[in-house]
Amino acid sequence: MRLEYFQLIDRIVDLNLADRTISSEAMVPTTSTIFEGHFPSYPLMPGVLLIEAMAQTSGWLVVALNRFARMPFLAAVKEAKLRTFVTPGQKLTINAHLAHDGSGYAITEAKIKCGGKPICDATLTLRVLDFPSAELGQRMREIADRIGLQVEAPANG
Amino acid sequence: MSSTFDTIANIIAETCDIPRDSITLDSHAINDLGIDSLDFLDIAFAIDKAFGIKLPLEQWTQEVNDGKATTDQYFVLKNLSARIDELVAAKGA
Numbered sequence: 001m002r003l004e005y006f007q008l009i010d011r012i013v014d015l016n017l018a019d020r021t022i023s024s025e026a027m028v029p030t031t032s033t034i035f036e037g038h039f040p041s042y043p044l045m046p047g048v049l050l051i052e053a054m055a056q057t058s059g060w061l062v063v064a065l066n067r068f069a070r071m072p073f074l075a076a077v078k079e080a081k082l083r084t085f086v087t088p089g090q091k092l093t094i095n096a097h098l099a100h101d102g103s104g105y106a107i108t109e110a111k112i113k114c115g116g117k118p119i120c121d122a123t124l125t126l127r128v129l130d131f132p133s134a135e136l137g138q139r140m141r142e143i144a145d146r147i148g149l150q151v152e153a154p155a156n157g
Numbered sequence: 158m159s160s161t162f163d164t165i166a167n168i169i170a171e172t173c174d175i176p177r178d179s180i181t182l183d184s185h186a187i188n189d190l191g192i193d194s195l196d197f198l199d200i201a202f203a204i205d206k207a208f209g210i211k212l213p214l215e216q217w218t219q220e221v222n223d224g225k226a227t228t229d230q231y232f233v234l235k236n237l238s239a240r241i242d243e244l245v246a247a248k249g250a
Binding site: 032075076100101103104106107125127 | 195198199202204206211212213214215216218234
C-alpha cells in the first residue's frame with residue numbers, strides 16, 4: 001500500500017474478464033502516520049480505507065473490462081460490513097465481481113480476506129465516465145503496469 | 158404499459174422512500190419527484206434487473222444535452238414506461 005498516495009493496491013493477482021472478476025493483494029504497512037492517530041498505542045487500519053481498497057480493486061476491474069476507455073469513480077457504498085480489525089503488517093486479499101454493467105455506471109460486489117478470514121465486504125456503485133484528461137488515462141496505465149494489471153490480455157487471460 | 162409503470166413506480170417508491178400513491182404516469186422523475194442522479198442510478202439498476210435490459214442513460218443524457226430530446230421524453234414516467242417497453246420488445250425481437 002502507498003498510503004501517502006492513496007494507492008492501496010500492491011498487485012493484481014488474478015483477472016478474469018469472462019467471469020468479470022479480479023483479485024488483488026495489498027500489504028498494510030507496518031508504519032504510517034495514520035496509525036499514530038488511529039489509534040494512539042492501538043494502530044488499526046481505518047475501515048474507510050478498507051472500503052477504498054475494495055473500491056480501487058473494483059475500479060481496476062472496470063478499467064480492465066473497458067480496456068482503459070473510461071474511468072470509474074466511487075459513487076455509493078452499500079451493505080458495507082467491517083467484520084474484524086486489520087492491523088499493520090497484515091496482507092489483504094481483495095476480490096471483486098462485476099454484478100452489473102449499466103449505462104454510465106457499474107455495480108460490484110467486493111470483499112477482503114486476510115489469511116482466508118473474512119475482513120469486510122460491500123456492494124459498490126461506480127460512475128463510469130470519460131477520462132477527464134488524456135494525462136489521467138496515461139497515469140492510470142502507468143499505475144496499472146506497476147501493479148501488474150494486464151489489460152491487453154485476451155478475455156479470460 | 159400499466160404493468161411496466163406499476164413496476165417502476167414501486168421501484169421508485171422503495172428506492173427513494175417516496176409515497177407510492179404520489180407517483181403517477183405524469184410524474185417527472187426529476188422535476189416532480191426530486192430524484193437526483195445518484196438515486197436514479199439505483200432506480201436504473203433495479204429497472205435493468207427487473208426487465209433484463211440496459212437503460213441507455215448515457216445516450217438519453219447526451220440527447221438532452223445536445224437539444225435533440227427533452228427530459229420529459231425519458232423521465233416523465235409514462236414516457237419512461239414506453240421506452241422500457243420498447244427496449245424489452247427489442248430484446249425479444
